[in-house]
Amino acid sequence: MSAIPPPQEKLDPRVKRTRALIQQAFNELLAEKGFNAISVQDITRQAEINRATFYAHFPDKYALLEYSxxxxxxxxxxxxxxxxxxxxxxxxxxxxxxxxxxxxxxxxxxxxxxxxxxxxxxxxxxxxxxxxxxxxxxxxxxxxxxxxxxxxxxxxxxxxxxxxxxxxxxxxxxxxxxxxxxxxxxxxxxxxxx
Amino acid sequence: MSAIPPPQEKLDPRVKRTRALIQQAFNELLAEKGFNAISVQDITRQAEINRATFYAHFPDKYALLEYSxxxxxxxxxxxxxxxxxxxxxxxxxxxxxxxxxxxxxxxxxxxxxxxxxxxxxxxxxxxxxxxxxxxxxxxxxxxxxxxxxxxxxxxxxxxxxxxxxxxxxxxxxxxxxxxxxxxxxxxxxxxxxx
DNA sequence: TATAATAAACAACTACTGTTGCATATTAAA
DNA sequence: TTTAATATGCAACAGTAGTTGTTTATTATA
Incomplete structure (x- = not known):
């Protein structure tokens, strides 16, 4: 799985779902506190996914921001x-x-x-x-x-x-x-x- | 003590010494491995100072880089x-x-x-x-x-x-x-x- | 020299990071 | 439907990040 995902082709629905959850959680957290204050834990708590799953999609929160x-x-x-x-x-x-x-x-x-x-x-x-x-x-x-x-x-x-x-x-x-x-x-x- | 120190006026010799040690250690580490791979621990080990002392001078390694x-x-x-x-x-x-x-x-x-x-x-x-x-x-x-x-x-x-x-x-x-x-x-x- | 200020060392603590091995659930394809 | 592939959940790990309270050593000043 690529870290910075390419434009979505035929994507496993689980992957699509997980990335959407991450994105949404990230946006919600960005709205309520600064980027610096957000941890990967915060994101995965908010998205209700496992923290290890996050790292299967993005190397860190900076890569997620770049992608967003x-x-x-x-x-x-x-x-x-x-x-x-x-x-x-x-x-x-x-x-x-x-x-x-x-x-x-x-x-x-x-x-x-x-x-x-x-x-x-x-x-x-x-x-x-x-x-x-x-x-x-x-x-x-x-x-x-x-x-x-x-x-x-x-x-x-x-x-x-x-x-x-x-x-x-x-x-x-x-x-x-x-x-x-x-x-x-x-x-x-x-x-x-x- | 300011985090990003202003141009050196009359500085406590201890402060001067510590900052010089940090700078030198940082440069040595930069020469041997990438910035990403350097931790604050690395710097303070190399400089032979306490880790807490580093934080008394710089908020993090990024601030140190900016200063350098x-x-x-x-x-x-x-x-x-x-x-x-x-x-x-x-x-x-x-x-x-x-x-x-x-x-x-x-x-x-x-x-x-x-x-x-x-x-x-x-x-x-x-x-x-x-x-x-x-x-x-x-x-x-x-x-x-x-x-x-x-x-x-x-x-x-x-x-x-x-x-x-x-x-x-x-x-x-x-x-x-x-x-x-x-x-x-x-x-x-x-x-x-x- | 005596004294007050303060830098540095130390130790301990909470929280987060990034990674791994394994079990479970979901998906796609034969 | 069965099977193979794989995404996710889970738990545990060593290591790092910052912070704090205390003690010791150094410095500047009266």
Whole structure:
């Protein structure tokens, strides 16, 4: 059994049930206390499964968080069918909005300053941004190689979105995305006659 | 006693000694096994101090790593007297080189894929890049507010340097820094007639 | 030098981690 | 329906994480 489970194909119903129980328990606990304060014991007590069973699915609570975040962010992307799209300024702006809103929501889940929480969110979200950008850039001409441009842009998007999400007096995500769009685009270094 | 100790002022010699022992033990252990594999017990055994004493100085091993990284990166910056400088393209390039070389060195310290290690390094290093850039931007005119420009540029610098440092067949840091300099500068959105 | 402050050592404690071997229950497939 | 595979439950294990109260040793200061 894989530790970070791949997209659910034909899954043993027991596995499906157990993972759902873990996920639900985890979400409930996240809502009531910070990620740091949650132990694997807490999760398995809440889910009413055996602790050893948890370790059969995830190496530790950090892997569970990574998995949850990845799932949630993929869902946010797919809800707006962004993953299947090509590059356009509008799509890029939509991507920024999604990241902003996702991080704002994530900030509500964890008490301030939960270092590991933030780091794991970042890793998972930024990687997916980068993958999407690389996919887009395959179809568009840039001054740079696509890998470098996608890397630069993904870090900028994530970084700015995170700063925005922590700002208490922030403008709407749409407005902010519009504001920083030129900055983000400058990292893609697109050729004008593309 | 503060958990993340401030720059050493007049410090009780016992405190100084203990922290030095912890640091040294930590570095020795990092050299021989990955960060994940190191326990607080390991550190205190190696340093020949009591385990409770460790907790009097650092909340956990992650805080110790943060402290070590911060110290090391600050030293790398100061060695080239960058922190006292103003903005110039040459200084910006030098900063990129420093980050690249620092990350290349850090990658040697930890076995591949040590998730928490990388995250903590990133947090500490990127914050310091951002602080320095904000300091520079106070003296220079930009299209954006300094905070936003510094945020964007700091994420790009860190992100690109990290990708570069993981590339097995990488060009010299100087060359790479020169290549990506325009990209980095585009995030600062400097006014030409500054 | 005498004294007050405090760092470090020590020991004990609760709780959690990650793992293992085995029994039981569920599932899929012949 | 029978059978083989496997997920889960269960119990126990050694090891670690943090914390606490007390004692001892070191330091700074009057």
């Amino acid at each position: 975040i990845r799932q949630a962010f993929m869902q946010a992307l797919e809800k707006r069918t962004l993953s299947a799209c090509h590059y356009s300024p509008d799509n890029l702006k939509a991507l920024v909005v999604i990241v902003c809103e996702f991080l704002a929501q994530a900030n509500n889940l964890c008490k301030a300053g939960e270092n590991h929480f933030e780091s794991l969110v970042e890793n998972q979200v930024r990687k997916q941004i980068q993958e999407l950008l690389e996919f887009w850039l395959e179809q568009v001409r840039s001054e740079l190689d696509p890998k470098t441009a996608a890397t630069a842009a993904s870090w900028v998007i994530y970084g700015l979105a995170q700063e925005w999400s922590r700002n208490k007096h922030r403008s709407p995500a749409e407005v902010y995305a519009q504001d920083i769009l030129p900055l983000v685009q400058s990292n893609l270094q697109l050729k004008e006659d593309g | 990284i911060r110290q090391a990166f600050m030293q790398a910056l100061e060695k080239r007297t960058l922190s006292a400088c103003h903005y110039s393209p040459d200084n910006l390039k030098a900063l990129v080189v420093i980050v690249c070389e620092f990350l290349a060195q850090a990658n040697n310290l930890c076995k591949a894929g040590e998730n928490h290690f990388e995250s903590l390094v990133e947090n500490q290093v990127r914050k310091q890049i951002q602080e320095l850039l904000e300091f520079w931007l106070e003296q220079v005119r930009s299209e954006l507010d300094p905070k936003t420009a510094a945020t964007a540029a700091s994420w790009v610098i860190y992100g690109l340097a990290q990708e570069w440092s993981r590339n097995k067949h990488r060009s010299p840091a100087e060359v790479y820094a020169q290549d990506i300099l325009p990209l980095v500068q585009s995030n600062l959105q400097l006014k030409e007639d500054g």
